[in-house]
Amino acid sequence: MTVLVIxxxxxxxxTALLGVYYVxxxxxxxxxxxxxxxxxxxxxxxxxxxxxxxxxxxxxxEDPITLYGYLLSGIALPAxxxxxxxxxxxxxxxxxxxxxxxxxxxxELRLPQIWPGGF
Numbered sequence: 269m270t271v272l273v274i275x276x277x278x279x280x281x282x283t284a285l286l287g288v289y290y291v292x293x294x295x296x297x298x299x300x301x302x303x304x305x306x307x308x309x310x311x312x313x314x315x316x317x318x319x320x321x322x323x324x325x326x327x328x329x330e331d332p333i334t335l336y337g338y339l340l341s342g343i344a345l346p347a348x349x350x351x352x353x354x355x356x357x358x359x360x361x362x363x364x365x366x367x368x369x370x371x372x373x374x375x376e377l378r379l380p381q382i383w384p385g386g387f
Contacts, residue, residue, distance in 0.1 A: 272315040273376065279308045280373040287366025290359065297353035297361045305353065305365050308372055309346035316343060319383070335383050342375050 283304035290301055316339040323329050349368035353361040 272311065272318060273380075276308075276311050276315060276376045277373060279304070279311050280369050280376065283308055284366055284369035284373070287362055287369055290362035291366060294359045295362060296357045296359070297365055301362060301365055302350055302353050305346050305349045305368060308369065309343065309350070312342040312346065312372065329383060331382065335379075338375055338379060338382065342372060345371055345375075 283301070286301050286304055289295075290297060319335070319339065323332070323335075329335055345368050349365045352364040355361065356364065
């Protein structure tokens, strides 16, 4: 599980740094930035699947609504970032992906606090 957490942080950081570069240079999101956001979606999806399987096989969840709300938000945010980055062909599409990457890092930071048994 620790490998997935570290992978999520690394992908969030790299995508955020790319987003900063694109916003500063006034560039629209291209396949590199969109790919970073898609990779973030994949890593988070794998982590959400592992956590859901762990919960289904006997993991104790005190507040499942909050946990699954975080997991679903983590899947919806990068998908929305890809959609905005693809649809908005200005620096604001890149800024949306930057905001998604930072928000995902905060969600990842909060996950062990709301479900310490899963980590």
